[in-house]
Amino acid sequence: MTRIFSDPDAFVADALRGFAAAHREEVALVDGGVVRAQPLEPGRVAVLIGGGSGHYPAFAGFVGPGLAAGAVCGNIFTSPSTAQALRVARAADAGGGVLFTYGRYAGDVIHFGEAERRLRADGVDARTVLITDDVASAPLDARDERRGIAGILCVFHVAGAAAERGDSIDEVERLAAHANSRTRSHGVAFAGCTLPGADHPLFEVPDGVMSIGLGIHGEPGVRDVPLQTAPDLAVTLAEPLLAERPEGCTRAAVILNGLGSVKYEELFVLFGFVAEHLESRGIEIVEPECGEFVTSLDMAGVSLTVLWLDDELEELWRAPASAPGFRKGSVAGTASRGLRRDGATPRRNAEAAPATRVAASVATEASRRAALTVRRMLQQARDAVGAQVEHLGELDAVAGDGDHGIGMMRGLHAAVDASGAVDEGIGVRELLERAGDAWSETAGGTSGALWGAALAELGLALGDRDRYTSADVAAAVAAACRRVGEVGGAKLGDKTMLDAMGPFQEALTARVTAGEELAAALAVAASAAREGADATSAMTPRLGRARPLAERSVGHPDPGATSFWVIADAVAHAADAGTEVE
Numbered sequence: 001m002t003r004i005f006s007d008p009d010a011f012v013a014d015a016l017r018g019f020a021a022a023h024r025e026e027v028a029l030v031d032g033g034v035v036r037a038q039p040l041e042p043g044r045v046a047v048l049i050g051g052g053s054g055h056y057p058a059f060a061g062f063v064g065p066g067l068a069a070g071a072v073c074g075n076i077f078t079s080p081s082t083a084q085a086l087r088v089a090r091a092a093d094a095g096g097g098v099l100f101t102y103g104r105y106a107g108d109v110i111h112f113g114e115a116e117r118r119l120r121a122d123g124v125d126a127r128t129v130l131i132t133d134d135v136a137s138a139p140l141d142a143r144d145e146r147r148g149i150a151g152i153l154c155v156f157h158v159a160g161a162a163a164e165r166g167d168s169i170d171e172v173e174r175l176a177a178h179a180n181s182r183t184r185s186h187g188v189a190f191a192g193c194t195l196p197g198a199d200h201p202l203f204e205v206p207d208g209v210m211s212i213g214l215g216i217h218g219e220p221g222v223r224d225v226p227l228q229t230a231p232d233l234a235v236t237l238a239e240p241l242l243a244e245r246p247e248g249c250t251r252a253a254v255i256l257n258g259l260g261s262v263k264y265e266e267l268f269v270l271f272g273f274v275a276e277h278l279e280s281r282g283i284e285i286v287e288p289e290c291g292e293f294v295t296s297l298d299m300a301g302v303s304l305t306v307l308w309l310d311d312e313l314e315e316l317w318r319a320p321a322s323a324p325g326f327r328k329g330s331v332a333g334t335a336s337r338g339l340r341r342d343g344a345t346p347r348r349n350a351e352a353a354p355a356t357r358v359a360a361s362v363a364t365e366a367s368r369r370a371a372l373t374v375r376r377m378l379q380q381a382r383d384a385v386g387a388q389v390e391h392l393g394e395l396d397a398v399a400g401d402g403d404h405g406i407g408m409m410r411g412l413h414a415a416v417d418a419s420g421a422v423d424e425g426i427g428v429r430e431l432l433e434r435a436g437d438a439w440s441e442t443a444g445g446t447s448g449a450l451w452g453a454a455l456a457e458l459g460l461a462l463g464d465r466d467r468y469t470s471a472d473v474a475a476a477v478a479a480a481c482r483r484v485g486e487v488g489g490a491k492l493g494d495k496t497m498l499d500a501m502g503p504f505q506e507a508l509t510a511r512v513t514a515g516e517e518l519a520a521a522l523a524v525a526a527s528a529a530r531e532g533a534d535a536t537s538a539m540t541p542r543l544g545r546a547r548p549l550a551e552r553s554v555g556h557p558d559p560g561a562t563s564f565w566v567i568a569d570a571v572a573h574a575a576d577a578g579t580e581v582e
Contacts, residue, residue, distance in 0.1 A: 008197030012053045023324040030091040032084030034060045035070035040094035045163040045172045047099050052077040057325020058294045065331045066321030067160035077217040078445040079107030085115035097125035097169035103148020104130040107446035129176040131155050133185040135240045136213030149216050150257040150294040151183040154307040161319035184241040187303030189214035193296050202402040216296045234273035237304040251309045253317045254288040259301035363427025367464040370428035375419040377574045382412040384570035395559040404559040411443030432459025450484050457483035470518040474509045481505040495539040497560035503532035504568050522572040529565035536561045
């Protein structure tokens with residue numbers, strides 16, 4: 001378990017600050033992650049990597065020549081926010097374009113995708129290459145749906161080496177995608193990992209058993225089998241990778257990766273048998289790596305990665321790299337730039353960075369009163385979810401990483417704090433936009449992105465009116481529901497938050513249309529949300545981290561749908577039928 005920490009909520013910020021102090025010659029802090037201490041040469045492509053923290057040396061440890069120009073670092077096992085990605089990208093951009101590359105996880109795709117869109121709107125040539133190396137997370141015919149695990153290092157180095165030699169963004173993007181197409185990984189876990197401040201692991205593996213197909217965010221494997229000896233384990237790890245070897249390929253870069261608490265001597269024992277097995281199958285191993293590259297806090301486990309080489313990939317794999325967590329060959333030294341580019345003391349992640357805002361528009365009296373009501377609803381929602389944090393975490397741990405309750409509380413606390421500005425006289429639109437931005441920024445992850453988008457859309461749809469009707473509220477909820485579907489790419493039946501939000505919206509619209517008062521309509525809609533959440537127990541997940549462990553999820557309600565009905569119920573109880581709604 002994680003034993004050294006101050007405030008568990010500030011663990012990532014504290015770790016990044018210490019990391020930058022230990023490697024001040026190589027990296028500099030920015031608000032949201034790290035960049036190289038020495039900026040790129042003008043016109044070079046900035047390769048940007050990132051994701052949730054807890055995987056060191058991924059991601060911050062892979063910032064340096066021959067690798068990334070910067071890393072965006074979210075909370076533990078939680079995707080960074082869009083704002084974090086934008087700040088790191090703007091600090092690293094050298095005018096040659098920005099290539100985001102990261103493992104395919106729903107929250108990362110949403111947040112980095114929005115950052116790419118905003119950069120493009122600002123005239124920056126931004127691209128993305130998703131990494132999908134985990135063979136256990138989806139079959140070959142659904143390869144684009146696989147998640148990224150330790151094979152991310154192969155793509156990072158190929159892209160970084162191409163950018164280092166001055167390739168155009170078109171070429172860097174092509175080579176990164178090519179490396180991903182020929183990278184395969186497979187892993188096993190012997191014991192789960194424990195979040196900072198927690199007193200039990202996210203999942204457990206019985207004695208004498210190993211879990212095949214682990215994730216790197218604390219997700220358990222897809223099946224459990226008896227513990228194997230090193231020779232047998234080498235075969236278990238390698239065979240699924242060999243099954244997808246490109247025709248005629250006989251050369252491969254090989255990475256044996258420890259997940260956190262497997263000792264190096266154990267890795268070396270296993271690597272010897274892995275090498276024997278691959279060589280017996282006619283594979284020549286090129287510049288192998290054996291150690292810790294993509295960990296999962298203190299998880300006991302290992303993964304095997306193979307990058308099937310051709311001439312251009314082999315040249316880039318052999319290229320030098322120099323970063324705190326990965327070195328190959330000889331790279332010219334970098335100049336010291338201190339701990340942070342702007343010379344300021346870095347802000348802890350637990351403290352949401354204030355967004356840059358234009359002056360608030362003048363709100364109507366009705367809008368200001370509605371803002372007070374919304375603030376009270378957010379406070380009620382925070383308290384209601386606070387009472388369910390452990391339950392939501394347990395639901396999430398069935399087929400995920402167990403942090404849903406914690407993430408929801410981070411987001412709600414941030415939203416409530418941001419909504420405290422009602423005394424300034426802001427209206428409901430401005431308040432909801434601020435609350436949504438704060439939720440997304442602080443919580444990160446898929447739920448942070450979805451709730452941030454939902455609140456912002458709700459505020460936009462409500463606007464600043466002279467009067468609000470129940471129909472206005474129902475229409476705004478419908479707009480927010482559509483936006484969640486667009487951002488998350490989900491539909492009803494996918495076992496997501498939308499399976500509770502959809503019934504809530506439909507029931508609210510139907511009751512309001514029938515002439516029912518808003519408070520009563522919200523109560524009925526909240527009941528519909530609960531029924532929708534309960535119905536997800538029988539569903540099989542089709543999106544997100546739970547999808548590879550679909551069978552384990554059956555029989556348990558979706559945590560996102562569950563937290564939605566908890567919030568919907570709190571909102572219904574806080575509603576006042578006489579508050580500026582007719």
